Amino acid sequence: MTVNNQLPTSKNDRVEEVFDLFIKHMQGFFDEAQLNHEEYTNFVNWADRLGKSGELPLYADVFLETHVLQAMYTELPGTQPSLLGPYYVPNAPFVEPDENGVVELPQREDEEGELFYFSGTVKNVDGEILKNAEVDFWQNDSSAKYSNFDSDAPDFNLRGRFVTDEEGKFTVKTFLPLPYSIPDQGPTGEFLGYMDQHPMRPAHLHIMFKSEGHETLITQVFFEGDEWMETDVAQGVRDELITDPADKGDYKESHLEFVLRKEN
Ligand code: MBD
Ligand code: FE
Numbered sequence: 345m346t347v348n349n350q351l352p353t354s355k356n357d358r359v360e361e362v363f364d365l366f367i368k369h370m371q372g373f374f375d376e377a378q379l380n381h382e383e384y385t386n387f388v389n390w391a392d393r394l395g396k397s398g399e400l401p402l403y404a405d406v407f408l409e410t411h412v413l414q415a416m417y418t419e420l421p422g423t424q425p426s427l428l429g430p431y432y433v434p435n436a437p438f439v440e441p442d443e444n445g446v447v448e449l450p451q452r453e454d455e456e457g458e459l460f461y462f463s464g465t466v467k468n469v470d471g472e473i474l475k476n477a478e479v480d481f482w483q484n485d486s487s488a489k490y491s492n493f494d495s496d497a498p499d500f501n502l503r504g505r506f507v508t509d510e511e512g513k514f515t516v517k518t519f520l521p522l523p524y525s526i527p528d529q530g531p532t533g534e535f536l537g538y539m540d541q542h543p544m545r546p547a548h549l550h551i552m553f554k555s556e557g558h559e560t561l562i563t564q565v566f567f568e569g570d571e572w573m574e575t576d577v578a579q580g581v582r583d584e585l586i587t588d589p590a591d592k593g594d595y596k597e598s599h600l601e602f603v604l605r606k607e608n
Contacts (some may be wrong), residue, residue, distance in 0.1 A: 422603045459517075465509050486519065546571075
């Protein structure tokens with residue numbers, strides 16, 4: 345039996361181009377850094393620890409992913425994307441809104457935190473309202489950790505999917521997220537130490553929008569006044585993604601408009 349496991353030529357060309365660039369710039373790094381042999385061995389050992397620890401996706405999302413976003417989007421119309429990050433889990437449960445149209449994220453009976461209503465309007469670059477768009481939402485909890493990863497919470501806690509209403513709107517009832525420290529006890533933390541960089545990200549919500557005929561928008565929402573805003577270890581903050589929640593006494597609330605680009 346013969347198996348044709350060749351990729352289409354155009355894809356092959358792209359893969360070759362990308363790997364050519366990758367090795368060229370890695371070699372350029374060694375040319376420029378002028379490592380001695382001991383430094384080279386130390387570097388290889390650190391990279392080996394990074395891979396074996398399972399932190400490579402974390403490291404990549406913190407130090408590299410923002411460059412992918414900037415290359416892809418900065419000059420284009422529509423809401424700026426932000427990092428997907430290492431803590432996205434596909435297939436979060438679908439949540440139905442209550443009679444007031446409010447979606448309560450899956451949460452523990454005794455979930456703690458500052459009550460927060462976040463609403464959004466989803467449109468496209470032509471100003472058309474996008475009803476029935478899928479909103480996939482995830483955030484950290486009052487232990488500042490993410491379900492399915494570092495939190496004790498059950499899987500899919502504070503994660504959920506829902507759709508926009510007839511006016512392209514949604515409202516989520518949740519808790520304000522907290523600033524997040526990326527894991528700093530492993531090889532990524534070791535790297536942060538060498539760079540004299542703290543491990544913090546400002547508090548943020550993660551949201552992914554999908555609407556037929558439009559490019560998927562993966563973005564985040566940040567909160568005015570966060571002490572880590574300017575020095576986000578992952579450089580994920582974009583000005584237009586910062587909200588300033590209104591204090592309503594028992595709860596806080598904020599709203600943001602999200603603009604999707606049309607698929608071409
Ligand atoms: C996060 O919570 C995150 O959103 C990113 C991008 C990287 C590390 C942790
Ligand atoms: Fe995050």
